[in-house]
Amino acid sequence: MSQSADAATAQSIVIAAECLTKRFGKQEVVSSIDFSVLQGQCFGLLGPNGAGKTTTIKMILGQSPISYGSLQVFGRPMPENARWARKRIGVVPQNDNLDPDFTVVENLRVYGSYFGLRRGELDDRIEQLLTFFNLSDRANARVEQLSGGMKRRLIIARALINDPELIVLDEPTTGLDPQVRHMIWARLRELKQSGKTLLLTTHYMEEAERLCDTLVIIDYGQILANGSPAELIRRYVEPEVLELRGPSGDLQLALAVQPQADGGPACRFETIGDTVYCYTDDTQTLARLFPDMPGVSRLQRPANLEDVFLTITGRDLRE
Amino acid sequence: MDIGLPRIGPRSLIIWRRNILVWRKLITPSLLINFGEPFLYLLGLGFGLGFFIGEMAGLPYLTFLASGIVASSAMNTASFEGMYSVYTRMVPQRTYESMLATPVDVDDIIAGEMLWCATKSTISGTAILAVASMLGAVLSWSALLVIPIVFVIGLCFAGPAIVMSAFSKSYDFFNYYFTLVVTPMFILCGVFYPTTSLPPALQPMVNILPLTHAVDLVRPLVSGQPPTAVGLHLAVLIGYAAIAYYLAVVLVRRRLIL
């Protein structure tokens, strides 16, 4: 009984990293991270520029040797089984690497051939993918004639050519307009519903909040937090935020009010540039305690993942 | 650094096929160059110089030159493809990066590229043979055996060229290789005159250069003379190809799998 239960859990872990570490020379860019990605999950890997996200993905794909620690993909150790694992993985790389020597259809066909797929089985699949990503009327366009959004859609379509169980997406929507982004989100949700496992990195917290079941926030190669978006918001920030924006003199005056001392709700302030963020349980009451000032605009909103991200990783610029 | 022995699998043929598909798109200009260039050489040098030279080493000069040009153009074609094209796919186009996200390995990519370079050499070598035979320079049917030989010559020069690509930081680097390696071989290795007429001090050096062996294999087949030391010549060519393949795989792994 317990053995078969064990087997079931073992099977449902798609990626398991333990003490996973990557060094470039003396620089440690991934420092002993542990995480596991379960089957059918959308797992988010968030972190500022240079946090180590792409490096982690490359180790998962066997495109980067592991310095220390263990990494299993589909239950087998990496990188020995990289080639075997890659048959079952679809990859959306951070940088565009479509083949400029080919058209849209040819890109899919040639990429499919790298998986050993034959023309007969490919043609139907390619037609489906082109429809799925609204690319059918550009099927014979050359890659350089595509817009950024079309290229990105084609790269995602390409990642699905082998009908992968795991899809690894390294910043799939960076630089895209809202229409394309929403379309890609819808497609990714459909993929998840059809049972695919997704590993996603992104700098858009809204995207992570919408798509990810679980996520880790990494910085300087270390995991700083993990959990579902809702859990993280609960754990790391107050539920509501009042933003006061205006010239610094006016903000100073506003803050002089000291709402807590006046019996208002508990509140945590953070000032960045021209904005004061007041994290609290009750923005309604808090807002009433501040005097109306013509130069200061206010915004009341629920706390979101971006607040968590900035709280955890700090507000300093990277790189 | 991963210095494990490479394994050549059937996936190398997929990489080879990718390059064929690209080549097919530009087949007309590509073939025009393949036929046009040797035509110029044979017409200009073969007839122009041949008029004064008449015979060289017992062969009509046109035959002597044509057999040399077959070998040297196999060298040029493979070197060019192994540097400019391979580098383009490896660095700016990131084509290899996209391949490495699939079940394809560096071992397959390099093997496929070498096969492709050799295929291109074969295409150009065959074109030259065709032109040469139209000009009456091919003296024997044994010249047909040159076609597989040119493939091996292509492999031999593809390897070192890909090694250069793996090292190179930019296209500029390839000029050095052409100036310092390819051109000297073109001039010294018996394309235009027999190597035996070089000063004795130079002979040992010239004899370890692969183009010398390539020319020595091709010339008797084109002129219908019995070939000599075939095993040695083939071993040298294949040796260069095999060692360079291994080096190229290790270096490209080092460059791409960080």
Ligand SMILES: Nc1ncnc2c1ncn2[C@@H]1O[C@H](COP(=O)(O)OP(=O)(O)OP(=O)(O)O)[C@@H](O)[C@H]1O
């Ligand atoms: N080949 C390399 N050699 C040396 N350092 C490297 C190499 N590749 C990446 N790094 C360094 O490793 C760190 C992590 O890089 P990585 O690309 O994994 O970050 P990332 O989280 O994907 O960042 P981004 O959000 O900007 O894509 C960075 O400091 C980067 O400079």
Ligand SMILES: [Mg+2]
């Ligand atoms: Mg990255």
